[in-house]
Amino acid sequence: MLDIVPEIDTSEALTERQKAVLDAALRLLVEEGDQLTMTAVARRASCSKETLYKWFRDRDGLLTATVQWQASKVRVAQVDGKGLDLVSLTASLERFASDWLKVISSDTSIALNRVAVSHAGSGKDNLGAVVLENGRFALAKRLKPLLEAGRQAGLLDFADAETAFRTFFGLVARDVQIRLLLGDRLELTEAAIGGDAARATQQFLALFKSNNRPQGL
Amino acid sequence: MLDIVPEIDTSEALTERQKAVLDAALRLLVEEGDQLTMTAVARRASCSKETLYKWFRDRDGLLTATVQWQASKVRVAQVDGKGLDLVSLTASLERFASDWLKVISSDTSIALNRVAVSHAGSGKDNLGAVVLENGRFALAKRLKPLLEAGRQAGLLDFADAETAFRTFFGLVARDVQIRLLLGDRLELTEAAIGGDAARATQQFLALFKSNNRPQGL
DNA sequence: AGCGAACCGTAACGTACGGTACGGCTCACC
DNA sequence: GGTGAGCCGTACCGTACGTTACGGTTCGCT
Incomplete structure (x- = not known):
C-alpha cells in the first residue's frame, strides 16, 4: 500500500x-x-x-x-537604519554579536548543530542546510542591512557586504562553536559574552570604519 | 573469561x-x-x-x-623567531593561515570532525578532545611562539597571546568550518585560500601591529 | 619437520532501533 | 445514543551493527 x-x-x-x-x-x-x-x-x-x-x-x-x-522560537534582534550614527551602529553591532554568541553557546543550539553535523555525514544533507539557513544565513540576512545602512551613512567602508559580514562573524565566533561542538567545556558567562561582543565590535570597526581604514587592505 | x-x-x-x-x-x-x-x-x-x-x-x-x-600525518609548518622582521612575520602568518584553511577544508578533516562531533553528543567525549588537541590546540601551540617572537621583536602588540591567537583563528576560519561540517558546498580553490590567508593576515596585523593599534582596544 | 602464535574469513549472537499493525479509548458531531 | 476519526499504548517485524567464537591458513622459530 x-x-x-x-x-x-x-x-x-x-x-x-x-x-x-x-x-x-x-x-x-x-x-x-x-x-x-x-x-x-x-x-x-x-x-x-x-x-x-x-x-x-x-x-x-x-x-x-x-x-x-x-x-x-529564536529570533535575534532586527534593527532599522534610520538615523544611524556611530554610537547606535556600535550598539547594534554589539547587540548582534552578543545575541549570536548566546545562541551558539546555548545547549539547544549545540545539540541541534551536533545532530545536523552527524546527519550531513550520512548522505542527505537537508538537516545541515536547514540549520545553516536558520542560523548563519539568517544572521547574515539580518546583519547585512545594518552594514549597508552604515555604509550609506558614511560610517563604514567596505566593498562587499558578504565579505564584511564574514569577517564580523569570524571576529565574534572565533573558535567558540567548533570547540563547543567537539565537547570542550567552555562556559560563557553573561559578562564574558558582553566583553567578547564589545571586543569583536571594536575590532570590526577598526577594520571597516570609514576614513580610518588600516593600510594594506 | x-x-x-x-x-x-x-x-x-x-x-x-x-x-x-x-x-x-x-x-x-x-x-x-x-x-x-x-x-x-x-x-x-x-x-x-x-x-x-x-x-x-x-x-x-x-x-x-x-x-x-x-x-x-598532518603537521603544519613550524617556524622559529630568529631574525624576525615584518616581512617574514607576515609570510609566516600567511603560511599558517593557508595551512590551516587547507586542513579544515580537506575531506579528511571534515570527515574526522564530523564523527568526533557526533561522538561528543553521545556521552564520552574523548574523540572530540583528541580532535581538538590535534587540531585547534596544536595550531595554537605552534602559532603562539611566532606571536611571542613578533612581540619580542617589537612588531606586534597584544596583552595575551591566547586572545591574539583566537582573533587570528577567527579571521582565518570565519564561517568556513561550520559550513563545511554542515554540508555546505564551499569549494576552496588554491587561489581562494591564498587570498583568504593574505586578507586574514593583513587584518590581523592591522589590529595587532605595534604602534599602529586602532583606537578603542 | 614440527610447533605455536598471529591472522583471515565467516558465521553467529544479542541488542537497538526505525517503522508498522492493532486493539482500545476519547470525544466531537449527527 | 450511535458513529467515526484521531490518538494512545504496546506488541511486533526486519534489519543493521557491535561483539564474540571458531575453524582454517600462514609464517617465523627451533
Missing part, C-alpha cells in the same frame, strides 16, 4: 499538540544527546509512535520539524 | 600492517561518511574483525587510533 505522502508543512500550521511534541523532542535532544530515538520521543511526549510517523512522516521529518520549530 | 586489557598505545608503535588498516579506515570514513562499521573496515583493510578488536579493543579505540594516525 504505497501512498503519495504530501510534503510536510515545514514552516507553520502546527497544532498546539504538535508543538508540544516538538518541544519534548527538543528537550530530549538537549538532555540525552544523540539518543533521540522515536520510542524515546513518543514516551517523552506521551504520544504514540504511530502519531509521530503520521505527523512527521519519518525520523528525518521529525528532526527537520524540530530544527525549524526551534528556529521559529 | 575476563581479561585485563592493556591501555591502547595511542600515539606510536604502530606496525606497518596496523597503519595500513588505519589508512583503510580513514579512506572509508572519507568516502562513506558515517558508514564506518567494523565489518566495512575489516573488509576494506582485508583483515578480520577479530584482529580489529584485538588491536584496538573496540570501535571507539579504532576511531581514536584513526584520528591520531591522521593527526600524526
Whole structure:
C-alpha cells in the first residue's frame, strides 16, 4: 500500500499538540544527546509512535520539524537604519554579536548543530542546510542591512557586504562553536559574552570604519 | 573469561600492517561518511574483525587510533623567531593561515570532525578532545611562539597571546568550518585560500601591529 | 619437520532501533 | 445514543551493527 505522502508543512500550521511534541523532542535532544530515538520521543511526549510517523512522516521529518520549530522560537534582534550614527551602529553591532554568541553557546543550539553535523555525514544533507539557513544565513540576512545602512551613512567602508559580514562573524565566533561542538567545556558567562561582543565590535570597526581604514587592505 | 586489557598505545608503535588498516579506515570514513562499521573496515583493510578488536579493543579505540594516525600525518609548518622582521612575520602568518584553511577544508578533516562531533553528543567525549588537541590546540601551540617572537621583536602588540591567537583563528576560519561540517558546498580553490590567508593576515596585523593599534582596544 | 602464535574469513549472537499493525479509548458531531 | 476519526499504548517485524567464537591458513622459530 504505497501512498503519495504530501510534503510536510515545514514552516507553520502546527497544532498546539504538535508543538508540544516538538518541544519534548527538543528537550530530549538537549538532555540525552544523540539518543533521540522515536520510542524515546513518543514516551517523552506521551504520544504514540504511530502519531509521530503520521505527523512527521519519518525520523528525518521529525528532526527537520524540530530544527525549524526551534528556529521559529529564536529570533535575534532586527534593527532599522534610520538615523544611524556611530554610537547606535556600535550598539547594534554589539547587540548582534552578543545575541549570536548566546545562541551558539546555548545547549539547544549545540545539540541541534551536533545532530545536523552527524546527519550531513550520512548522505542527505537537508538537516545541515536547514540549520545553516536558520542560523548563519539568517544572521547574515539580518546583519547585512545594518552594514549597508552604515555604509550609506558614511560610517563604514567596505566593498562587499558578504565579505564584511564574514569577517564580523569570524571576529565574534572565533573558535567558540567548533570547540563547543567537539565537547570542550567552555562556559560563557553573561559578562564574558558582553566583553567578547564589545571586543569583536571594536575590532570590526577598526577594520571597516570609514576614513580610518588600516593600510594594506 | 575476563581479561585485563592493556591501555591502547595511542600515539606510536604502530606496525606497518596496523597503519595500513588505519589508512583503510580513514579512506572509508572519507568516502562513506558515517558508514564506518567494523565489518566495512575489516573488509576494506582485508583483515578480520577479530584482529580489529584485538588491536584496538573496540570501535571507539579504532576511531581514536584513526584520528591520531591522521593527526600524526598532518603537521603544519613550524617556524622559529630568529631574525624576525615584518616581512617574514607576515609570510609566516600567511603560511599558517593557508595551512590551516587547507586542513579544515580537506575531506579528511571534515570527515574526522564530523564523527568526533557526533561522538561528543553521545556521552564520552574523548574523540572530540583528541580532535581538538590535534587540531585547534596544536595550531595554537605552534602559532603562539611566532606571536611571542613578533612581540619580542617589537612588531606586534597584544596583552595575551591566547586572545591574539583566537582573533587570528577567527579571521582565518570565519564561517568556513561550520559550513563545511554542515554540508555546505564551499569549494576552496588554491587561489581562494591564498587570498583568504593574505586578507586574514593583513587584518590581523592591522589590529595587532605595534604602534599602529586602532583606537578603542 | 614440527610447533605455536598471529591472522583471515565467516558465521553467529544479542541488542537497538526505525517503522508498522492493532486493539482500545476519547470525544466531537449527527 | 450511535458513529467515526484521531490518538494512545504496546506488541511486533526486519534489519543493521557491535561483539564474540571458531575453524582454517600462514609464517617465523627451533
